[in-house]
Amino acid sequence: MNKLRYVIALILLVFHPPAVLLWVAIHPFAKFWRKLGPVWTYALLGIPVLGYMVAAWLFRRALLGKDLGTSLFTLFPAAACVAAALLLNRERRKHLDFGTLSGIPELSVKRYPGTLLTEGVYGRIRHPRYVEVHLFIFGYAGFANYVGAYAVVFLSLPLIYLVILLEERELRQRFGAAYEDYCRRVPRFLPRKKTI
DSSP: OHHHHHHHHHHHHHHHHHHHHHHHHGGHHHHHHHHHHHHHHHHHHHHHHHHHHHHHHHHHHHHOOOOOOOOOOHHHHHHHHHHHHHHHHHHHHHTHHHHHHHTTHHHHHHOOOOOOSSSGGGGOSSSSHHHHHHHHHHHHHHOEEEEHHHHHHHHHHOOOOOOHHHHHHHHHHHHHHHHHHHHHHHHSSSOOOOOO
16 A cells, blocks of 8 residues: 555656646647647647656655654545546546647647637536546545645646636637637636526
8 A cells, every 4th residue: 555655756756747837838839839849849748747747756855844644534535536537537538639638729729719619518617627636636545645645736736727818819819709708608627507
């Protein structure tokens, strides 16, 4: 169990921050990256991402910090978060394929502007993918129970919110009034109660 907790904490530390920072680098400069295309964008941005991953690996002991041990107090909420994330993931995958999730419509001239997703889970909340990510990282951190894993979660919250704001700005530019109407009808994170 201790080895599994360590591996999960390490995966969270090494892979989650560069994924978030990648989108912070892409969204504000989408027009520029679109001119380069997805292959060059990811090749160029892959260099600092790989640098972070190597540095995180090299300094993993210091970055992970104290092991807080296996705790039922954190395991049960972690399991609930991961279960909710898996349910949301199942619904989100019906509408968002890997290419779209990877930003291909934003980065490819041929697929730009793409289509505005407003059906299924996207008809209930605007950002199911980010809610899913939050639930997964809370769950992984609770299961791992390392100080560094919790630090990754809390440091990524404002960054993910920044990504959401940048993405919404980009979607307003791409879809105009249709996106504004969608924002009025559908909340960002928590679905509204259905009225009879």
